[in-house]
Amino acid sequence: MPRIDLNLLTALDALLTERSITGAARRLNLSVSAMSRTLMRLRAATGDRLLLQAGRALVLTPYAEQLSQRLPALIREAQALLSPAEHRFEAATLEQSFTLRAGEGFVDLLGAALMDRIHRAAPGVQLRFTSKPDWNAQPLREGAIDLEIGTVRTSAPEIRTRLLFRDRYVGVGRLGHTLLSGTGTDIRVEDWAACAHVVASRTGEALSPVDVALEALGLQRRVLMVVPSYTSAMQVAHRSDLLAVIPRSCLGNRFTPDHAAANGLQWFELPVLTPAFNVSAIWHPRLDQDPAHRWLRAEVLAVCVEAYQRDANVEDSLKSTR
Template identity: 75%
Template sequence: MSRVDLNLLTALDALLTERSVTAAAQRLNLSVSAMSRTLARLRTATGDRLLLQAGRSLVLTPYAEQLSHRLPALTREAEALLKPPDHRFDVAALEHSFAVRAGEGFIDLVGAALTDRISRAAPGVQLRFTPKSDWDAQPLRDGTIDVEIGTVRTSAPEMLTRLLLRDRYVGVCRLDHPILSGAGVSVGRWLEFDHVLTARPGEGSNPVDVAVADCGTKRRISIVVPSYTSAMQVARRSDLLAVIPHSCVGNSFAPDHAAANGLQWFELPVSTAAFNVSAIWHPRLDGDPAHRWLRGEILEVCLRAYPRNAFCGLPPPTM
C-alpha cells in the first residue's frame, strides 16, 4: 500500500470525465502544471497512456474507457469510507438483536415493560436476555453482551456505567410465616429461623452477613441458591427466610409482585447500605446510535418502574 495514493482516484476521475487537463485542474482547484504531473503519475501507476491527443482535444484509451465506468462508484465509496459516519438514525427501521445480561428479578419485573416499549418504537428489534451467573467483563469486551444491568463489580477499568436506581436489601418470607406474628422483626427473632442465601461465583462477602457479624452472631444458612428469584421461591414454600433487593418486591408495573407470589417483605433488623443498580457497557459501543437508543430506553423504563428509588432525587443521567 506504500505505493498507493488514494488522491489519485479523484484526479483520475476528473481527468477521464473532463477529458482535459485544464478542466480537470479547475475542477480540483489545482494548477495545470500540477495536474499534468498527476497525469504522469497515473500513467506510471497504471502502465497506460490513459489520455491521448486527438487534434485539439484528448481522447481516452480503451483501458481508460473501462476505468471511466468503474471510477465514479469506486471514488464515492472510498470517500465515504474516509469520512465521519452518518449519524442519521431511524429507530423504526432498525433490525437488530441486543443481548442484555440481567438478573432474573429485573427480567421478571421490568422485562415485559421494556420489551413492549421497544417493540412499539422498533418492531425489528429483539431483546435476548442472558443469565447473570457472574461478573465477568469479557462478554462485554468481545461483544457477546451488549449491556449489563446490575451492580458494578467488574475489575475492567474501561467499562462505562450509568446509574438506573438506588436499591436496598429487605427480608422476605411466606405470607403466614410465624415471624410475622409479632409487632416487629427483631434481630433475635430473625435469627431463630434458618435462611436461604443468594450467592454467585466470584461474589465477595455478603453485606447482610457482615452486618450480622457486627452484632456478634451469624445466620444459619440451610441452602445457597444462584438468584433472588430462586430464593423467593424457596422462602415461599418453607419456613426459611430470604434477603432480596427491594426492587424484587414489586414496582409500578407489578406493585403486588411479592404478595402475588405468596410472600411478605419486611425491613431487615440489621443495617445495610443502599447500593446502585446500573447499566454497564463497553466504550466500543458508546457512540453507536442504536446502542445509545437502547440505553435510553432502559433508563426510561427504570424511571417509570421505580420513580421513588431512581437517583435519590438527583437528575437522571444521560445515556
C-alpha cells in the same frame, strides 16, 4: 503489491467528469501544470490515454468511459471505509449477536422489554444471555462476553463501567406470613432474625451485608437454605415460611408492575440498615468506540432508566439511598 496513491482516484474522477485539465485543476484547487502531471501518472498507472484531444475539447477513451461509470461508487466506498466508524453505523441494518452476562432477575424483569426495544430499532440483532456464576472479568477480556450487567466486583483495572440504576435490599415473605400479619411495618429486628431464612448467594456463602449489619447488633439470622439466585429465593419464600432478602428492583418495575405480589409475596423494609448499591453495565475498553456496542450500551441504559428511574414507587423507596 505496488503502492497505490488513492488521491489518484479523486483526480481521475475530476478529469473524467470535467473532461478538461483546466476544469479538473480548478475543481481540486491545483495548478494546471500539476493536473497535467497527474494525468500522466494516471495514464502510466492504467495503461490507457484516458483523455484525447478532439479539436478544442477532450474526449474520453472507451476505457475511460467504463471507468466513469464505476468510479463514483468506488470513491464513495473508499470515503466510507476511511471515515470515522460512527458515521457508518446504522442500527436498522445491523446483523449481529451480542452475548450478555446478567443475573436471572434482570433477564426475568427486563429481558423482554430490552428485546422489544432493540428489535424495533434493529430487527437483525440477537441477544444471548448467559449465566453469571461469578464476577470474573476474564470472559470480558477474551471477548466471550460483550456486556455484563450487575454489581462491579472485579479488580481488573481496565474494565469500563456505567451506572444503570441504584438499588437496595428489602425483605419478602409469603402472603399471610405470621411476621407480616399486621401492616408489615415496624418489624422488630429480633423477631425478624429469629425467623427461618433463605439466602441467595452465587458463591454458596451465607454471609451478606445484611448479616454484617446484624452482627453489629449482636444478632444472627437462622439460615436454613442457600440458593444461587434471588429468583430462586423468592420462589422458596412463596412456598414456605422462610423469609428472603432481595434487591428492591426484583419487586417489579414499570414493565412488570407488582411482580412480587403476582408471585404471592409481600415485601417489607428491613429492620436493619444496609448500604445501597449500584447496578452497572460492565465491558472491556476494546469495545469503547465500537459503534454497535456503544449503541447496545445506550439501549440497555435507556431500558433501565425507563424501568426504574421513572417508576414512582421505586423512586420513593430509593430516595434515602441517594
